[in-house]
Amino acid sequence: MMIEPDVCILGAGPGGVAAALQLDRLGVDCLLIDKAVFPRDKVCGDAISGKTVWAFNRIDEAIFKEFRGLDEKKINCWGISFIFSNGRDLSVPYKPNLSALDLSVEKPVGYVSKRIAFDNFLVEQVKKSTHIQLLENVNYTDIREEADGIHLSGKDAEDIKAKVVIVANGALSQVARKLGGLQIEKKHHCGAIRAYMKNVKGMNEYNFIELHFLKEFMPGYLWIFPLPNGDANVGAGMRSDLLGKKKVNLKAALDRLIKEHPRFKDRFAEAEYDGPVQGFPLPLGSKKRKISGNRFLLVGDAASLIDPLTGEGIGNAATSGFLAARHVAEALHQNEFSANTFKKYDAEVYKYLWKELQISTQLQRAFLYPWLVTLTSSIALRNQRFTEIITSMFTDVDVRKKLLSPAFYFRLLLNR
Ligand SMILES: Cc1cc2nc3c(=O)[nH]c(=O)nc-3n(C[C@H](O)[C@H](O)[C@H](O)COP(=O)(O)OP(=O)(O)OC[C@H]3O[C@@H](n4cnc5c(N)ncnc54)[C@H](O)[C@@H]3O)c2cc1C
Numbered sequence: 003m004m005i006e007p008d009v010c011i012l013g014a015g016p017g018g019v020a021a022a023l024q025l026d027r028l029g030v031d032c033l034l035i036d037k038a039v040f041p042r043d044k045v046c047g048d049a050i051s052g053k054t055v056w057a058f059n060r061i062d063e064a065i066f067k068e069f070r071g072l073d074e075k076k077i078n079c080w081g082i083s084f085i086f087s088n089g090r091d092l093s094v095p096y097k098p099n100l101s102a103l104d105l106s107v108e109k110p111v112g113y114v115s116k117r118i119a120f121d122n123f124l125v126e127q128v129k130k131s132t133h134i135q136l137l138e139n140v141n142y143t144d145i146r147e148e149a150d151g152i153h154l155s156g157k158d159a160e161d162i163k164a165k166v167v168i169v170a171n172g173a174l175s176q177v178a179r180k181l182g183g184l185q186i187e188k189k190h191h192c193g194a195i196r197a198y199m200k201n202v203k204g205m206n207e208y209n210f211i212e213l214h215f216l217k218e219f220m221p222g223y224l225w226i227f228p229l230p231n232g233d234a235n236v237g238a239g240m241r242s243d244l245l246g247k248k249k250v251n252l253k254a255a256l257d258r259l260i261k262e263h264p265r266f267k268d269r270f271a272e273a274e275y276d277g278p279v280q281g282f283p284l285p286l287g288s289k290k291r292k293i294s295g296n297r298f299l300l301v302g303d304a305a306s307l308i309d310p311l312t313g314e315g316i317g318n319a320a321t322s323g324f325l326a327a328r329h330v331a332e333a334l335h336q337n338e339f340s341a342n343t344f345k346k347y348d349a350e351v352y353k354y355l356w357k358e359l360q361i362s363t364q365l366q367r368a369f370l371y372p373w374l375v376t377l378t379s380s381i382a383l384r385n386q387r388f389t390e391i392i393t394s395m396f397t398d399v400d401v402r403k404k405l406l407s408p409a410f411y412f413r414l415l416l417n418r
Pocket residue numbers: 012013014015016017018035036037038044045046047048049050051140141142143170171172173194195196237239281282283284301302303304308313314315316317319
């Protein structure tokens with residue numbers, strides 16, 4: 003037996019689901035397959051940024067309208083705290099004057115939601131749709147391009163032949179290596195661990211996410227993100243080449259820091275791990291790659307699109323997912339699936355994401371110099387304008403660009 007869909011999407015994470023939902027809304031049938039059974043966990047910081055909301059809103063505003071109502075599955079996040087190695091805290095609300103706002107009616111900019119809940123919410127959207135067939139618990143290990151289509155086969159699974167495949171099976175994608183030739187390059191790759199914890203004290207009353215820049219994790223950070231029921235997602239990450247060079251064992255370092263570091267030891271005095279500490283890689287978008295070819299398009303982590311500064315990848319996965327779907331719909335219309343046709347997909351993905359990825363790459367490299375971060379933070383804390391700029395840093399690329407200009411720091415020094 004052979005299944006013969008026009009479009010096969012490999013992986014039902016946010017990238018694959020965004021592609022499937024966009025195809026559905028365009029009236030195009032597709033087959034979405036995942037080796038897992040949902041609900042399933044995914045090692046992540048669980049922070050869902052404004053960009054993720056924006057990308058899904060491009061597909062259908064009803065999706066996040068429904069998510070906003072699910073209070074047991076997420077918390078609304080109203081700001082971000084950067085805490086520098088000298089202990090200085092730059093806390094930036096996503097909206098000005100939070101205490102004066104009625105937060106029960108305001109639309110939050112970001113959320114934190116365990117991926118087991120968020121990804122399952124997305125898969126539930128898939129199940130409600132008309133044009134998507136979902137296959138879970140199937141592991142396709144062989145994929146090859148032949149003249150009549152892309153063929154997938156695996157143990158205990160029916161063979162698939164598709165006109166085109168959207169590859170969205172994450173950071174460990176062998177398919178991206180085989181079809182796209184993408185390799186792991188440690189300079190463009192990050193190692194990170196995540197722990198779920200109970201009884202962490204001192205969380206922000208407006209659910210700010212916390213990024214702690216520490217000498218031990220430069221350039222990288224330790225994060226503490228609030229979760230529903232007073233739980234927390236705690237983790238740390240660093241570029242893979244530097245992890246090796248500095249011989250950092252992330253699990254041991256995280257455990258030691260939360261128990262001994264003066265900044266954390268009281269807050270974690272009664273904290274307990276809730277499940278195992280788990281690691282997972284982040285393929286960074288600090289370099290442009292070829293992300294499509296004959297009959298295939300790579301999406302999300304399979305296309306190495308994670309922000310090299312913030313580690314945010316869900317929004318870029320969703321953005322590349324909806325773009326891939328639009329290019330595939332057009333290709334079906336033209337009955338044309340060549341590498342040349344899909345070049346336009348690469349161009350469009352990088353048109354949306356490259357400027358931001360490039361700026362984040364440059365800032366990440368600047369973070370190699372802790373003295374620069376310390377100096378900037380000391381000055382910044384005295385400067386209202388810097389706070390305003392950093393408020394929009396995670397949403398406004400042009401503002402982020404200013405952070406790379408020497409003139410910006412000169413003006414800061416002069417407090418202008
Ligand atoms: C420690 C850590 C912290 C992070 N924190 C954040 C954060 O706070 N915010 C943020 O935005 N991003 C964060 N990221 C990045 C984010 O997790 C990813 O960028 C995002 O999950 C990418 O989505 P995706 O759909 O491309 O892949 P994934 O979410 O990895 O989904 C891939 C899917 O493919 C399936 N699959 C794999 N192989 C196969 C196969 N052979 N056949 C069928 N299915 C397969 C998997 O089961 C999975 O469901 C973090 C990453 C890590 C590792």
